[in-house]
Amino acid sequence: DQQVKQNSPSLSVQEGRISILNCDYTNSMFDYFLWYKKYPAEGPTFLISISSIKDKNEDGRFTVFLNKSAKHLSLHIVPSQPGDSAVYFCAASGMRFGAGTRLTVKP
Amino acid sequence: DAGVIQSPRHEVTEMGQEVTLRCKPISGHDYLFWYRQTMMRGLELLIYFNNNVPIDDSGMPEDRFSAKMPNASFSTLKIQPSEPRDSAVYFCASRLQGTEAFFGQGTRLTVV
Numbered sequence: 001d002q003q004v005k006q007n008s009p010s011l012s013v014q015e016g017r018i019s020i021l022n023c024d025y026t027n028s029m030f031d032y033f034l035w036y037k038k039y040p041a042e043g044p045t046f047l048i049s050i051s052s053i054k055d056k057n058e059d060g061r062f063t064v065f066l067n068k069s070a071k072h073l074s075l076h077i078v079p080s081q082p083g084d085s086a087v088y089f090c091a092a093s094g095m096r097f098g099a100g101t102r103l104t105v106k107p
Numbered sequence: 108d109a110g111v112i113q114s115p116r117h118e119v120t121e122m123g124q125e126v127t128l129r130c131k132p133i134s135g136h137d138y139l140f141w142y143r144q145t146m147m148r149g150l151e152l153l154i155y156f157n158n159n160v161p162i163d164d165s166g167m168p169e170d171r172f173s174a175k176m177p178n179a180s181f182s183t184l185k186i187q188p189s190e191p192r193d194s195a196v197y198f199c200a201s202r203l204q205g206t207e208a209f210f211g212q213g214t215r216l217t218v219v
Contacts, residue, residue, distance in 0.1 A: 002148075034207055036210075041212075041213075042212060042213075043210030043211050043212050043213055044210050046208070049207060089150055091150075095140055095200070095208060097149055097150035099147075099148060099150075
């Protein structure tokens with residue numbers, strides 16, 4: 001029973017453009033959400049979070065949007081940089097993770 | 108703090124053998140999580156502890172898997188007997204209530 005879903009296994013964007021990573025969830029009881037970034041041979045590292053009482057949270061080039069009615073959140077990276085190339089995981093409170101999206105930013 | 112420490116980093120074992128993965132959480136953290144990363148399912152939550160007590164082990168795939176947390180600074184994940192399909196990267200993470208989790212570097216397990 002996957003309560004958090006990332007339906008796009010991969011995404012490729014050009015350097016300087018926007019990257020949009022999407023995540024859907026099924027449990028309306030989740031009260032906060034997190035995004036993690038993972039490089040090969042390393043553990044995931046925390047990137048940004050959002051509480052369910054908000055619909056947007058911004059931290060530098062990273063913005064997370066939450067649409068509670070649609071049970072959907074997205075991570076926007078603007079502008080994308082080659083160093084952003086990694087696997088991005090969406091997680092919900094209770095630390096349930098999605099399957100991840102591999103982002104490749106091309107120079 | 109050195110962060111979450113997992114050992115070993117790599118483990119190769121033969122089918123049928125017992126495997127024990129170890130984790131030292133960040134000092135003061137009251138939650139500890141064990142995950143398995145696979146291509147198909149991403150980061151799969153196996154079990155988590157709060158104040159050393161197992162809270163949710165519904166993700167443990169079979170009775171061959173067991174986890175313990177004898178004290179606040181140590182946890183183990185044991186697979187007995189191991190099977191080739193258990194091959195994956197296993198992560199341990201810890202956090203304080205309501206904050207983000209910090210992950211270890213993982214243990215890559217290969218069962219041949």
